[in-house]
Amino acid sequence: MCGIAGFIDSQLSVDEAIALLTGMLRAIAHRGPDFRGQWQAAPVFLGHNRLSIIDVSEAGHQPMHYRQAVIVYNGEVYNYVELRQQLQALGYRFSSDSDTEVILAAYHAWGQRCVEKFVGMWAFALWDIEKQLLFCSRDRFGIKPFYFIHRDQRFYFASEYKALKPSPLFSARLNLPQIYRTLQLGWIAHPSETFFHCVQALPPAHNLVFQNGRLKVYRYWDIDPEANLAGLPPEEKKARFRELFLQSVRQHMRSDVPVGGCLSGGLDSSSIVSAMAHLYPGSQIKTFTIFYTGPDGVDERPWARQVAEAYPAIRPYYYSPTSDELQAHLLDFLDTQEVPVPGSSPFSQYFLMRLAREQGVKVVLDGQGADEYLAGYYHSFYRYLAARLRQLEWLAGLAGYWRHVRRQRFGAGEALSILAKTAVHWLRDENAALKLEYFYRFPFLPASREAAGFAFTTPFDGRCRFHQHLYFLTFYSVLPNLLHFEDRNSMRFSLESRVPFLDHRLVEFVFALGMEDKIHQAQSKYILRQSLSGIVPEPILQRRDKKGFVTPGEVRWIRGPFRHLLEQDYSGLDMLNQRRVKQLLEQYRKGDNRHAKMVWRLAMLKLWLSRL
Known part of the structure; x- marks a missing residue:
């Protein structure tokens, strides 16, 4: 790199x-x-x-x-x-x-x-x-x-x-449409713009x-919409996935310098680190984990330790950035990204990559990509239920809904929210749903209601909306953002980050499988969990919660070490609806955290513009 x-x-x-x-x-x-x-x-x-x-x-x-x-x-x-x-x-x-x-x-x-x-x-x-x-x-x-x-x-x-x-x-x-997409949808990448x-x-x-x-x-390449391996025997599917995944990890380990692993404690990073240790039992593997304690903290160390205990050759390193470090590194972090960062998680990754480099590692393997094409996000489940309903598989859809509610221990309000979101995706395609999110999800709009140019096409158009959604996550929205931060944060510290889940042979295979291979009885990433049994510690394979690489930044940091960002002069953002910007900031200053994510985005946009 x-x-x-x-x-x-x-x-x-x-x-x-x-x-x-x-x-x-x-x-x-x-x-x-x-x-x-x-x-x-x-x-x-x-x-x-x-x-x-x-x-x-x-x-x-x-x-x-x-x-x-x-x-x-x-x-x-x-x-x-x-x-x-x-x-x-x-x-x-x-x-x-x-x-x-x-x-x-x-x-x-x-x-x-x-x-x-x-x-x-x-x-x-x-x-x-x-x-x-x-x-x-x-x-x-x-x-x-x-x-x-x-x-x-x-x-x-x-x-x-x-x-x-x-x-x-x-x-x-x-390019104002790109700024609008960042504020409303959290996208910092959009094919060629x-x-x-x-x-x-x-x-x-x-x-x-x-x-x-x-x-x-x-x-020169795309996913083949005609490839269909849904009818393969279950054991053959598992064997093929395991073979492709281990092949990818093995080839991603090729290096003439030390290789380590990012270990969040989630299923994806745990799968990669476990596979590294499984394939190379005689090699010491350094792993790196960021955590936060206290109110609104996110501490995944108990899960990361499950992997370290299963493989004694793993040498784990844990780190928690202090408020003083966050404040001291904010500008360098923002200059590194080169974009108005729409969430706080990339800042944690910045410190993670710094930790790895300080420990003498020059290459790390990371877990990006699996959530997108293996249907790991909660919002992929709404599309799965909607697809069942469109196919008139009412009983299967209803059974999947109740399993999901029970598995996640959702209350009545969350259960009703799932039904509402499922209905939206039953009735609307991905572009129409995006338009709703763009204009109505946040109490904020650009100065103009001009469309942001987010329309997209997939090779699955007209065939399978569930796979359209996964394709969209992989190539248009979530994954391009994550890969941007993966590159910038690692390279800031002269570190090469590799992502074994994005071996195209593995991705092609998974896209050719059926919906039930991704979500089965309300369990996401089903083929991954089934295929890596015996390699990944069982408690991690059976995790119910979906944490992601989350941080407490939108509330704790903005109200703490970054509180000075609330005092920036936001009147200069003339491309935005100033009345709504002012209203949003005033509500947040009074303790209303409902739109903390949008406040973070506005603060980062203003700071980024000041450094151009």
Whole structure:
């Protein structure tokens, strides 16, 4: 994992271009402190900050030249060992043990379709000297970032916004629909849009080609809606899931530097850490857990200890940030994210990644992705019930509802809320439900009721709304946000974070399964729980509560170490409905916490704008 930057711009002199590229790389030095390299053949300039993970020798430095191509690359291709063997059989020879060289050879052998063979996370820019074209690609889920600015014959790219700001093409003009989506829906990523009008993101699972001033962006992968494995025998499903999951963890462990694990105590991170210890029983594995005590605290240490006790080779580290630390690191945290952060959980992750790096770990495995495509969220259950009703499976739907209420020990009010939300998703598709949430969930609206542009399509349109919802979570709303914070927080501390649940072979398999394989008798992530029995401690497999990576920030922090944020001058937010903003803040100051999440979002937006 590294930082990349570069451009094609014939309007700059060589000296101007080198100075500019040096400044761009300096802005993202934290992403790769081990080596900085540049390559030029005017008007093409490529730069790279290296975080050495695989083949840490000089042979792995970038920009890397191979035959008629030069690359700057951020990420890991985990199946590089297998691809290298295939390429050697075709006559290719290698001078390093890096996955970077494998990408270059793969491009030479298979052209732009080489990315279809990759398993991993990546964002790269490859200059084809012979064809005089720039070929860029981003991994299937957008684990690694890729931003660019294009105007006429000029093209700039980088791993983060801050590296593009020195560009002569950059403008700080804001993209207001993205701000509205962040406030109303909590989204900080939306396929190709960013917070700046001039900056675009290369969408996940897309390639980009820039040649002779012309830009082409196209999709190279998607979920196959026709794949249907719901009819497989239950034991075969479990065996296949277990095989794919363990294969993913095994390949994600490939590294020439120490690897640790993030351990929240929840099912997903516990599954990954348990699998690491199961596969490598003789290796010490450092794990990292953040906790908070006191009123509104979140302390998952008892669950994390279940995993540590099951596998003695695990060496756990626990940490609780103090109020003084929260206050001292707030601005650095916000500058690291580069967006108005819509919730407090990423701040805890910031401290988690810092803890891992302080303990000498350079790579961590984390649990992002499972909740989205395995239906781990409570709101996925409403869609499941609605799907049952649409299929006229009334008894199955009713039975699932009562099991869910009893399993979660919900009271009458919560039980009625589930019925109401189920009715909404029975009657409306995902786009229509989103419009309701956008305009009515919070007592707050933009100054204009103009739509925020959140309409989306999925390959499941017209076939299965439940799987449309899971696709939407994975590719449009929740997961892109989490992956943004995963990248920024880990790279802030020069740490590579890997997410084994996002091996596309595993994701494709799960999407091809039926609803009952995700939610069965009111139990979420059913196939995961069934498949990993004997690896993950049983009490964790049977956990009923869904905590997520939660923090007490929206109330305890805003009323504590961040209380000064309430005194910011919010009158300058002229893109918002000022009357509602004022009303919301006054209610919160008087002790009303009902809309604490929105107050947090407003506070972070105002602070972020002040630092542009």
